[in-house]
Amino acid sequence: MSTDGRQGRFEDKVAMVTGAGSGMGAAVARQLAAEGARVVVLADVNAEGVKGVAEELPAGRAVSLDVAAAAAVDATVEDVVRQYGRLDILVHAAGVDDPEVKQWIAEALVEGRQPEVTDRLADEAWHRVMRVNLDGTFHVLRAAVRAMRPARAGAIVVIGSSSVFDTPVGYPHYAASKAGVHALSQAVAKEVIASGIRVNVVAPGPTETGMAARTPEVMRSGFADPRVRPYATPEEIGDxxxxxxxxxxxxxVGAVLLANGGRFTG
Structure with a gap:
């Protein structure tokens, strides 16, 4: 038994984690397995990455999944229920950022000028972020609720973002997509608690993930502040x-837990 008393708290649970090929999703999947889950289905668009994480876990099963594809999400969740009888826990960590826009912001910072993004932002860049972050969250929530309602039990956790609150300059599409994720999750939470399903959100600040690794150094240094905690680890957000x-x-129920190390309060 672990000293913090958490070992076994997910004993015999059937869990699914999206975005489980790296970062926060991988951290969550590893901890679910360590804490007794009977099976952890790891889903990610990166088939090789998620296979590697799943192979570490006795209870792990890898699935290639693009959450923007509604039919694929439905089929994956239906397959989980068919194979294992139920779905107890779903953690939705899949999402995308926009490396090109990050580069535009970095260039502006280096040159000492304000970023100019909105008038340069192409339709496809907007739709890509919305398609994965917001549409993908809807697809995953809908499929999970369909799976959990018959059992009248289940827990869904969605990874949002603290950018909903501080709306970073030059990042309108990402902030808007995550604001939609928060509102969507809270609206669903109010509905489905009557069916015994809890939906909640974690809103991380800067976290050491693959997404953060693609952030230009000038932007990363802008987050450095001796008055607050440094970048979180994926495991801290996973906890x-x-x-x-x-x-x-x-x-x-419908909570949004701001986890940004003290950079600001909601």
């Missing part, structure tokens, strides 16, 4: 997600 998925959070 919050798993608290929300656990019975200890039974009274949390």
């Amino acid at each position: 919050i997600a798993l608290f929300l998925a656990s019975d200890a959070a039974a009274n949390l």
Whole structure:
């Protein structure tokens, strides 16, 4: 038994994690397996990456999945229920950023001028971020609710973003997509708690993930502030997600937990 008393809190649970090929999703999947989950389905658009993480876990099963593809999400969740009888926990960590726009912002910072993004932002860049972050969240929430309603039980945790609150200059599409994710998740939470399903959100600040690794150094240094904690680790954010998925959070419904190390409060 672990000293913090958490070992086994997901004993015999059937869990699914999107975006599980790296970062926060991978951290969540590893911890679910370590804490007793009977099976952890790891889903990610990066088939090789998610296969590698799944192979570390005795309870792991890898699935290639683009959350923007509604039919594929439905089929994946239906297959989980068909094989394992139910879906107890779903953690939705899949999402995208926009490396090109990050580069535009970095160039502006280096040159000492304000970023100019909105008038340069192409339709496809906007739709790509919305398609994965917002549409993908809807697809995953809908499929999970369909799977969980018959059992009248389940926990869904969605990874949002603190950018909803501080709306970074030059990043309108990302901030808007995550604001939609928060509102969508809270609206669904209010509906489905009557069916015994809890939905909650974690809103991370800067976190050491693959997404952060693609952030230009001038932007990363802008987050450096001796008054607050440094970049979170994926495991730290994963711990919050798993608290929300656990019975200890039974009274949390539609919560958005801001996890940004003290950079600002919501």
